Amino acid sequence: MLSIDLKGRKALVTGGSRGIGRAIALRLAEAGADVCINYLRNRSQAESAVKEIEAHGTRALAIKGNVAEPDHVERIFATLAAEFASLDILISNAASGVLKPALEMTQKHWHWTMDINATALLPLVRAAMPLMGGRGGKVVAVSSLGSRRAIPLYAAIGASKAALESLVRHLAIELAPRGININTVSAGIVDTDALKHFPTRDQMMEHTLAKTPAGRLVTPRDVADVVLFMVSELAGMIHGQTVTVDGGYSIIA
Secondary structure, eight states: OOOOOTOEEEEEEETTTTHHHHHHHHHHTTOEEEEEEEESSSSHHHHHHEEEEEESSEEEEEOOOOOSHHHHHHHHHHHHHHHHSOOSSSEEEEOOOSOOOOOOOOHHHHHHHHHHIIHHHHHHHHHHHHHHGGGGGGEEEEEEGGGTOOOOOOOHHHHHHHHHHHHHHHHHHHHGTEEEEEEEEEEOOSSSGGGGGGGTTTHHHHHHHHHHHSSSOOOHHHHHHHHHHHHHHGGGOOOSSSEETTGGGGGGG
């Protein structure tokens, strides 16, 4: 039976204490990787995620920090280097944003959303490269369908995700010769805590379910499964791509 074995690999998952990030962290641990999760506010959630990761017999670490702040990124990687010594897998999942009509957004709203969701990827990759050394590595950025579909109140987040996907394509050209795969996994509607902030959450879920050929909504585990594939040797020749996980929703006109 074919399986994905990540024993001995070291991974960092930003925004890994809850939702999709947590599911990814646990999936990597199930495959044998030691996993460091980054979180911003909720220490108790991060600590419970660490316990769940350790339950799979792998090493776990939680580091607080805002990936949009360069000094925080520097501190995160200094701690990671001291604890793990190396890095094989980087998952850029941390996300935030302002749900407002585009014409009501301030510059502060725009920059906050863009800095966390898109800009942060570049310093994360730069900081990860020395820890990956000459061995190569895997980078996956988590996006959403709002990168290419207009969703009410989602202008800033959608634009930031589109920028993220474009940055991944451009980074792939520079990272592929170094043996580093970078790709994007784009998730459809997933019922996580983040979705609770949408005033039209229930209608969105009903509409998506009705239009999804697979007959159910995407779960965090569904997204994590695809990420696991993307960081495995099976995806060795996939560079700069966006893989959509939405049960077929986006293929319906």
